[in-house]
Amino acid sequence: VDPVAMAEARTHQDRLTKPRGSLGALEDVAVRLAGVAASCPPPLPVPAALAIFAADHGVHAQGVSPWPQEVTAQMVANFAAGGAVANAFAAQVGASVTVVDVGVAADLPSMPGVSSRKVAYGTADLSQGPAMTREQALQALAAGIETAGDLVAAGNRCLITGDMGIANTTASAALISVFTGRDPASATGRGTGVDDAMYQHKIDVVRRALTANGYAEAGAVPQGQDAVLQALAAVGGFEHAGIAGLILGAAAARVPVILDGVIAGAAALVATALAPEAAGYCVAGHRSAEPGHSVALSYLGLRPLVDLELRLGEGTGGLLAHPLVSAAVRVMHDVATFDSAGVADKER
Amino acid sequence: VDPVAMAEARTHQDRLTKPRGSLGALEDVAVRLAGVAASCPPPLPVPAALAIFAADHGVHAQGVSPWPQEVTAQMVANFAAGGAVANAFAAQVGASVTVVDVGVAADLPSMPGVSSRKVAYGTADLSQGPAMTREQALQALAAGIETAGDLVAAGNRCLITGDMGIANTTASAALISVFTGRDPASATGRGTGVDDAMYQHKIDVVRRALTANGYAEAGAVPQGQDAVLQALAAVGGFEHAGIAGLILGAAAARVPVILDGVIAGAAALVATALAPEAAGYCVAGHRSAEPGHSVALSYLGLRPLVDLELRLGEGTGGLLAHPLVSAAVRVMHDVATFDSAGVADKER
Numbered sequence: 001v002d003p004v005a006m007a008e009a010r011t012h013q014d015r016l017t018k019p020r021g022s023l024g025a026l027e028d029v030a031v032r033l034a035g036v037a038a039s040c041p042p043p044l045p046v047p048a049a050l051a052i053f054a055a056d057h058g059v060h061a062q063g064v065s066p067w068p069q070e071v072t073a074q075m076v077a078n079f080a081a082g083g084a085v086a087n088a089f090a091a092q093v094g095a096s097v098t099v100v101d102v103g104v105a106a107d108l109p110s111m112p113g114v115s116s117r118k119v120a121y122g123t124a125d126l127s128q129g130p131a132m133t134r135e136q137a138l139q140a141l142a143a144g145i146e147t148a149g150d151l152v153a154a155g156n157r158c159l160i161t162g163d164m165g166i167a168n169t170t171a172s173a174a175l176i177s178v179f180t181g182r183d184p185a186s187a188t189g190r191g192t193g194v195d196d197a198m199y200q201h202k203i204d205v206v207r208r209a210l211t212a213n214g215y216a217e218a219g220a221v222p223q224g225q226d227a228v229l230q231a232l233a234a235v236g237g238f239e240h241a242g243i244a245g246l247i248l249g250a251a252a253a254r255v256p257v258i259l260d261g262v263i264a265g266a267a268a269l270v271a272t273a274l275a276p277e278a279a280g281y282c283v284a285g286h287r288s289a290e291p292g293h294s295v296a297l298s299y300l301g302l303r304p305l306v307d308l309e310l311r312l313g314e315g316t317g318g319l320l321a322h323p324l325v326s327a328a329v330r331v332m333h334d335v336a337t338f339d340s341a342g343v344a345d346k347e348r
Numbered sequence: 349v350d351p352v353a354m355a356e357a358r359t360h361q362d363r364l365t366k367p368r369g370s371l372g373a374l375e376d377v378a379v380r381l382a383g384v385a386a387s388c389p390p391p392l393p394v395p396a397a398l399a400i401f402a403a404d405h406g407v408h409a410q411g412v413s414p415w416p417q418e419v420t421a422q423m424v425a426n427f428a429a430g431g432a433v434a435n436a437f438a439a440q441v442g443a444s445v446t447v448v449d450v451g452v453a454a455d456l457p458s459m460p461g462v463s464s465r466k467v468a469y470g471t472a473d474l475s476q477g478p479a480m481t482r483e484q485a486l487q488a489l490a491a492g493i494e495t496a497g498d499l500v501a502a503g504n505r506c507l508i509t510g511d512m513g514i515a516n517t518t519a520s521a522a523l524i525s526v527f528t529g530r531d532p533a534s535a536t537g538r539g540t541g542v543d544d545a546m547y548q549h550k551i552d553v554v555r556r557a558l559t560a561n562g563y564a565e566a567g568a569v570p571q572g573q574d575a576v577l578q579a580l581a582a583v584g585g586f587e588h589a590g591i592a593g594l595i596l597g598a599a600a601a602r603v604p605v606i607l608d609g610v611i612a613g614a615a616a617l618v619a620t621a622l623a624p625e626a627a628g629y630c631v632a633g634h635r636s637a638e639p640g641h642s643v644a645l646s647y648l649g650l651r652p653l654v655d656l657e658l659r660l661g662e663g664t665g666g667l668l669a670h671p672l673v674s675a676a677v678r679v680m681h682d683v684a685t686f687d688s689a690g691v692a693d694k695e696r
Contacts, residue, residue: 017426018433019415019540023664024637024657066694067367074691078365083684085366091682092675192367193694289372306672307655309372316371323671324654327440334439336431343422346414346541 001035001280005042009034012041015337019346025303026328029283033329036256036281041332045158045256045325048095049151050086050315052079052162053144053242055103056122058131059209060167064202066194067166069122073106075164079314080111086162086314093322095160100147102140103165103238117143119238126174126209130234137233137241144245145252152253159250160285160322162315163239163263169290170202172266174209174235176292179269180299181221184210189262189290192311209235228273236270243267248274251281258325260318261288261310265296272300283325286310286317349383349628353390357382360389363685367694373651374676377631381677384604384629389680393506393604393673396443397499398434398663400427400510401492401590403451404470406479407557408515412550414542415514417470421454423512427662428459434510434662441670443508448495450488451513451586465491467586474522474557478582485581485589492593493600500601507598508633508670510663511587511611517638518550520614522557522583524640527617528647529569532558537610537638540659557583576621584618591615596622599629606673608666609636609658613644620648631673634658634665 105122123131169191284302453470517539634654
């Protein structure tokens, strides 16, 4: 990101007809987007594209979700038919929806808006050993990077991350534990609705995943490209790799990416461990109800824009933030200065 | 609000292809709007209209703001010219902007989008005695009620409150103190930017306002129409009365009203003290950085949708919330049910 454009954006904010700093966190968003685009004012983040990475998880066999695994494929069909909440929110904010099958455990029929980049029919069970091979992780990462490239080439000026994968909050918890050094108990949540007994079991499964893959010692955060890829392959999911790739691809194209919830937070930890400068291209769309998401956001130093206890995924929290990001940028284009409007400035 | 439509909305939410409750606070918004419209699904809250009530304050003479009083009139001209942040946000969310002069301390030229309902050239100094006569308060209330009626008659299906008035956070703090029984120190904030010395002085001015008007005894919250009107007249502003009227008018027309920040919070305390059922028609757009706003929201039992430390007013926080409200309602229209989409439900 460009520090000159950011400084220019801060100065411009202070000339506009509003008390200095009165737009709170939105002023930081506008400044950040100026840095991303290396121009002040930055372009409006439109059109925006939601990319939903869909995949299944071997760890589902451990009973970490009350939902059958088939729901992943069924929801992909629901996205293609326009019937999911992500579709409703995308229509509301004017974003397109692209689904990328990076590892759904079923053969999907050809559907509009769904592209096949299937790496495998779901990951292996991360509580027993590595979820993916290193090659598979790289393949899913590449799918994300290329998806970003395709969406930007198609004219999109803002990418939004989305995910679909029954049991993917378990892999997210494992990734967040590994990449922040926090205990599984503080990184694991109730996902889309597990009861007390299943919640304790889920924490235990995450703990076993760390042990099985050699990450049981807290605080040994992976550093360096090899170690990061190994950790992603060990306890991640194909959609985490795909989203990490999307973030890297967006950063490479100097386009902002709005992160959704805990799956995106886990993926952003991977992306920024691979390329620390990618963090500057991320806007945290929302804070989900998953405790691990707050752990990830705080580690990433990102402040979420929407905080309404959503726990749905799909990109829904990222989509909700898009109008806020647009509003923050629009201020830089439309609002008069004290001079131009003939408004008196503060006296002291 | 209609409890049958609300119950129907809750049931419908649970049939949609998403984990139950996974839209967090947005599910409550959709249910609330079903109650407002007495229909499920409720209509989309479009078109939306922002109504900015502008007025001046005699208490400005006490040195409670670093901004000159002339800025109120200058900002009205800025709204009319489309140059304020409220205009940028309104353009972003597709809302119209109407300015109502209920008491600006200057003769305003005729401007498009600005209607004159001037009650007086600013209020009297509330730290010395009543800010308005009872007749003046009623006149400003009526302006708000009629503005709501006009906007709904013009086809609007969502109203958003806005305000402009240098020194109006002082009157807001006094109203919030009186209507919640809280000490002025917890109801008073730094407004659009006062330093430490001015802040202590501002609290002292609010305290003097309560003493001068007979509200020094904490906890004597006004009850009954006469007492409420008297308190509004004593320590309020014309824009508070106007916004209280807008809320009452929206409720009468069964149209939801999105509240902006601390000025709207103070006005909502007045409106709901006059007609408790009006609370059901209000959606709290955001939580401002003003501490008194949190006091008011908590007293009203409203949860804000946006919480980004804005402290600008004008309706900016209310406008930012509008896409979130629309998204919440759109879910009720667009999203498939488990049955219709062929998606398996949770197993337990």
